[in-house]
Amino acid sequence: MKWDWNAVRDFLPHFWDGLLVTLQALALGSLISFALGLVWALLMRTPTRWVRWPVGVVTEFVRNTPLLVQLFFLFYVLPEWGLTFSALATGVFAIGLHYSTYTMQVYRAGIEAVPAGQWEAATALNLPRRRTWTAVILPQAIRRVVPALGNYVIAMLKDTPMLMAITVLEMLGQARLFSQQHFQFTEPLTVIGVAFILVSYLASLLLRALERRLVR
Numbered sequence: 001m002k003w004d005w006n007a008v009r010d011f012l013p014h015f016w017d018g019l020l021v022t023l024q025a026l027a028l029g030s031l032i033s034f035a036l037g038l039v040w041a042l043l044m045r046t047p048t049r050w051v052r053w054p055v056g057v058v059t060e061f062v063r064n065t066p067l068l069v070q071l072f073f074l075f076y077v078l079p080e081w082g083l084t085f086s087a088l089a090t091g092v093f094a095i096g097l098h099y100s101t102y103t104m105q106v107y108r109a110g111i112e113a114v115p116a117g118q119w120e121a122a123t124a125l126n127l128p129r130r131r132t133w134t135a136v137i138l139p140q141a142i143r144r145v146v147p148a149l150g151n152y153v154i155a156m157l158k159d160t161p162m163l164m165a166i167t168v169l170e171m172l173g174q175a176r177l178f179s180q181q182h183f184q185f186t187e188p189l190t191v192i193g194v195a196f197i198l199v200s201y202l203a204s205l206l207l208r209a210l211e212r213r214l215v216r
Contacts, residue, residue: 003186003187004184004186004187007182007184007187007188008187008188008191010178010182011174011175011178011187011188011191012191014174014175014177014178014188015171015174015175015188015191015192015195017169017174018169018170018171018172018173018174018175018192019171019195019199021088021163021168021169021170021171022157022160022170022171022199023199024088024092025088025091025092025095025160025163025168025170026153026156026157026160028092028096029091029092029095029096029099029156029160030096030099030152030153030156031096032092032093032095032096032097032100033095033096033097033098033099033100033102033103033152033156034100034103034149035100036096036097036100036103037099037100037101037102037103037104037106037107038103038104038107040055040059040100040101040104040107041104041105041107041108041111042133043055044056044104044108045108045111059100059101059104060101062097062098062100062101063098063101063102067094067095067098067159067162068162068165070094070097070098071090071091071094071162071163071165071166072165072166074090074093074094075087075090075091075166078090087163087166087167087168088163088168090166091162091163091166091168095156095159095160095163099152099155099156102152103149103152106145106148106149106152107141107142107145109145109148110140110141110142110144110145111137111138111141113141113144114137114140114141114144118136118137118140119132119136119137121136122136122137146207146210146211147207147211150203150204150207150208150210150211153203153207154200154203154204157196157199157200157203158196158200160172161173164176171192171195171196172192174188175188175189175191175192
């Protein structure tokens with residue numbers, strides 16, 4: 001099969017649109033997963049059982065059901081309850097919610113890895129509990145878990161094509177639509193594959209740079 005550079009040229013405008021949507025979903029989904037995962041981790045450390053038990057049930061349910069099922073549920077079921085959001089907003093929230101149950105475990109491991117002496121020193125200094133967390137424990141814990149959080153960023157990137165199932169035209173969605181309209185599949189799908197490799201590699205470089213900066 002002969003490579004058609006004209007097909008690549010015709011596909012590029014669609015590719016840039018899809019890339020922008022993919023990066024938006026990745027950035028916003030990552031922020032939601034990091035923030036919500038930290039909330040879950042802190043709630044699971046509360047001494048109150050009626051807080052820990054519901055959080056544990058919710059996070060286990062989300063973690064053990066497929067992301068695609070969650071996408072369909074949020075996109076098709078919530079409107080029946082009067083909650084309607086755009087396809088992109090629904091997809092971003094679904095990705096962030098799903099991966100927050102994994103980042104929660106990363107945060108928990110980071111918090112538990114903080115030496116007991118740090119807790120004892122904060123107690124000896126009579127620091128308020130909030131100050132202990134914000135000034136002593138969390139800075140050390142987050143510094144330890146950056147590599148693991150970075151792995152989930154890459155995983156979220158590779159899951160963004162699932163948003164196509166709820167009509168979001170990210171990179172793969174744009175390639176699929178272009179291929180169906182022009183009956184050319186090799187060029188757009190190859191461009192998308194290379195783009196995913198490049199974005200993943202650039203993201204890994206940025207995360208390594210962040211990791212080196214944090215460990216100084």
